[in-house]
Amino acid sequence: xxxxxxxxxxxxxxxxxxxxxxxxxxxxxxxxxxxxxxxxxxxxxxxxxxxxxxxxxxxxxxxxxxxxxxxxxxxxxxxxxxxxxxxxxxxxxxxx
Numbered sequence: 001x002x003x004x005x006x007x008x009x010x011x012x013x014x015x016x017x018x019x020x021x022x023x024x025x026x027x028x029x030x031x032x033x034x035x036x037x038x039x040x041x042x043x044x045x046x047x048x049x050x051x052x053x054x055x056x057x058x059x060x061x062x063x064x065x066x067x068x069x070x071x072x073x074x075x076x077x078x079x080x081x082x083x084x085x086x087x088x089x090x091x092x093x094x095x096x
């Protein structure tokens with residue numbers, strides 16, 4: 001997912017096709033995407049630890065799962081907000 005995000009972002013940034021207001025957001029979203037990936041790895045790693053009481057059933061920490069889901073929801077909502085700003089004119093976002 002990171003490569004699918006980073007390659008077009010770098011391409012459009014270098015070509016000058018990215019609006020100025022979007023550049024700081026792309027950097028922030030890239031950082032959040034990296035955090036999301038690291039948090040997902042950390043979450044899965046918790047389920048792969050050998051514990052004698054687990055009886056060969058991998059268990060993931062519910063707190064890490066909730067943090068992973070929360071960060072994904074935050075990232076999705078920020079990307080959706082930026083997409084709406086890019087598509088709709090500034091005055092058209094509020095229902096009349």
